[in-house]
Amino acid sequence: MADGMIQKEAPAGSGDDRDFALSAVPATATTPSYKIGIVLLGANISVPTLVMGGELGVKAGFSTTVTACIWGGLILGLLAGTCAYVGARSRVTTYVMILRAFGRRGGEIINLLLSVSAIGWTGVVVMLFAETMVHMAHDMPPVGRLSFWAVSGSILMAFTTIVGFRALDLLSNVVLPLKIGLLAWAVTVAIQTYGTGFIDPSFTPVAMDEKTAVSFIVGGWVVGAIVAPDFSRFARSPIAVGVACFLALGVGYPLVLLGSSVPGILTGQRDLLMTMGTLGMGIAALGIILLASWTGGATNLYCASLMLSTVFRRLSRKRLVWLSGGIGLAIGLAGITDRIVPYLVLLSAIIPPIAGIYLPRFFLDQRAGLVPLVERDWHAGAIVALLLGIAAAAIGQIGGGFLTGLVALDSLLVSTASYLILEAARQHVARHTVPAS
Known part of the structure; x- marks a missing residue:
């Protein structure tokens, strides 16, 4: 089944791809499911x-944030768990499955759309990385300049991405405990300094x-769920990795948002660096933020390169x-971080319908026992369904519900x-059409 999702002939430029961007992951390259989580x-x-947590807390308050995190986490967890299960069953990237569902040309357009979203997130992370380094370097020229650190951060993230999934796995294992500690530290200091008044809805x-x-929360990680x-x-067990991804996005992500909203509410600061400065957390916190930016940027670049590899097949990853x-x-x-809220609300509308099409396509092929080769340039039904899904989102956004x-x-x-x-x-x-004699 895994091998059937790809074309019979490997595209040019993919022969040296160690991350199997356009081919199925062999059993010898799989890893325990918990590592994916x-x-x-x-x-x-x-x-x-x-x-995002700080922005959410300052604008929505703690009570609304709790409710939105529950609903947003449930949507993302179920979506991510299902997509992860399908990925482990097929052993191919999201973008190869999209080609099957939408056709070769239609899938390329969808993959370009997804790549834009991932690249946009990369831009957000790069600037946050640069702002952190400016705070740490103060006014020392040229290292005190935002553009210098933005360029340096981009290069660092690109080198990590080129190594591939195993580099991300190693980096996540090293940085994860530090990031959990940072979040717990920030919440503790904020409550010790300002008290627990944030619980009061007023x-x-x-x-x-x-x-x-909810749209803000879903938009923040809907691309991550889809991909x-x-x-x-790379997971050995489809069910185990589905559960791991459900927990990561359905439980872990909402808890992170909720935790990071508390310092924002108490200090009134949406900017994380300003919040840490207000709380007197110092250089150690900035160092952990630096590592967090590194992993986030590399993850987005990794996904973006996989998306683009299905479109620009003659270019190496x-x-x-x-x-x-x-x-x-x-x-x-250019300033994407200043437009983060509308950007995330837009993503929550246009990205979920993609999964709403490639997931049923996979299960239909499984049920019929088909070998799903990418044989056509366009699948009109998939394009129409995508547009209808986006239209439903637009109606809901304008009219307040659908x-x-x-x-x-x-x-x-x-x-x-x-x-x-x-x-x-x-x-x-097709069943009732009589072939012409």
Whole structure:
């Protein structure tokens, strides 16, 4: 089944790919499922997530943040767990499965869309990395300049990404305990300094409603949930890795957001670096933030390079990493971090329908016992279902509700239902069409 997801002939430029970007992961290259969960959990405790938690706390307050974390975590956990299971069963990347669902040309367009989102996140992380280094280096020229550290951070993340999944695995194992310690430290110091008044709903003026908060949370990691197969394809057990990814995004990610919201609420600072300065946490905290930025940027570049490898098949993955890093750097310097909320709400609307199509395609192929080669350029039903899912999200965003009232969930359900209906209709027509004599 795994080998059937790829084309019969390996694309040019992929022969030296040690991370199996366009081929199935062999059994000899698999790893225990818990390691996949650690990688995703380590990616969760990233600088963007900590910044998101502060933003969420300041704008929504603690009570709304708790409710939004429960719903957002449930949506992401179920989505990530299912995608991870499919990745371990197929042993191929998300983007090869997307090619099967949407067709060669249609899939390339979808993969480009996903790559833009991952590269955008890279830009966010690079700038946070640079801001941290500026704080640590103070005014020493040229190392006190934001652009110097943005370029240096991009290069460091690109080198880590080129090594591949095993480098991310090693880095996550080293940095994860430090990041957990940092978060616990920040929450403890904030409560010791300011007390527990944040629990009172009237403590924070609410500037973000519950539905927007859920969309904000889902948008923050929906791409990570969708591309879980990029990591889970290395897992030995589909069920175990599904559970591990559910726990990482369904439990770990909401807890990180909730924890990082507390210092933000108490200090009134959305900026993580300002919050740590206010709490007097010093250079050690900045050092951990630096490591967190490193892992987050490398993870996003890793996914972006895999996405682009299905489109630009004559380019080596190394070149695609440098290309993604360069574009991410440019986006970061252009100021994407100032537009983080609308960016995440947009992602929560347009990304879930992609999973709503490639997941049922996989299970339909499994049920029929088909060898799912990428044989066509376009699958019209998949494109229509994707557009309907995005339309459902737009209606929900403008009108305040569609099916469930949650934009990400509406778009996912509508795209899945539309695709299954259109696919059933296509098969019905194919069975009852009389061949011309």
